[in-house]
Amino acid sequence: xxxxxxxxxxxxxxxxxxxxxxxxxxxxxxxxxxxxxxxxxxxxxxxxxxxxxxxxxxxxxxxxxxxxxxxxxxxxxxxxxxxxxxxxxxxxxxxxxxxxxxxxxxxxx
Numbered sequence: 117x118x119x120x121x122x123x124x125x126x127x128x129x130x131x132x133x134x135x136x137x138x139x140x141x142x143x144x145x146x147x148x149x150x151x152x153x154x155x156x157x158x159x160x161x162x163x164x165x166x167x168x169x170x171x172x173x174x175x176x177x178x179x180x181x182x183x184x185x186x187x188x189x190x191x192x193x194x195x196x197x198x199x200x201x202x203x204x205x206x207x208x209x210x211x212x213x214x215x216x217x218x219x220x221x222x223x224x225x
Contacts, residue, residue, distance in 0.1 A: 134164065135162070135164055137162070138162045138163060138164040139156075139161050139162045139163065140153075140156055140161060140162070140163045140164070141163075141164045141166065142163060142164070142165045142166065143166050144166075144167065145165055145166070145167030145169075145170075145171040145172065146172060146174060146175060146176035147172060147176040148176075149165060149167070150165065150171060150172065153165040183196060183199045183200050183203065184196070184221070185197075185200075186220075186221060200218070203216050204216065204218075
């Protein structure tokens with residue numbers, strides 16, 4: 117099974133010593149931790165990301181990851197719209213299939 121951008125058979129492992137200093141240390145390499153580190157690094161903020169196992173191999177690899185628009189409070193809609201935009205942008209930047217699928221949901225009674 118391929119997990120972007122590495123495979124289960126060849127996980128990325130960082131062997132160098134940890135940096136002596138960092139402006140931000142993030143504990144947890146799930147989707148939130150990795151995304152926070154990405155956005156900080158884009159702003160040239162020194163960030164260190166720590167993960168006890170493999171990146172995105174715990175809950176981030178097991179949840180459904182929905183960006184649900186239906187049934188939201190009106191105040192939440194701008195956040196959902198921005199989340200969808202960011203996911204599409206990330207998928208385009210990666211140039212890989214990150215599993216993003218935009219679709220609808222129907223509930224039957």
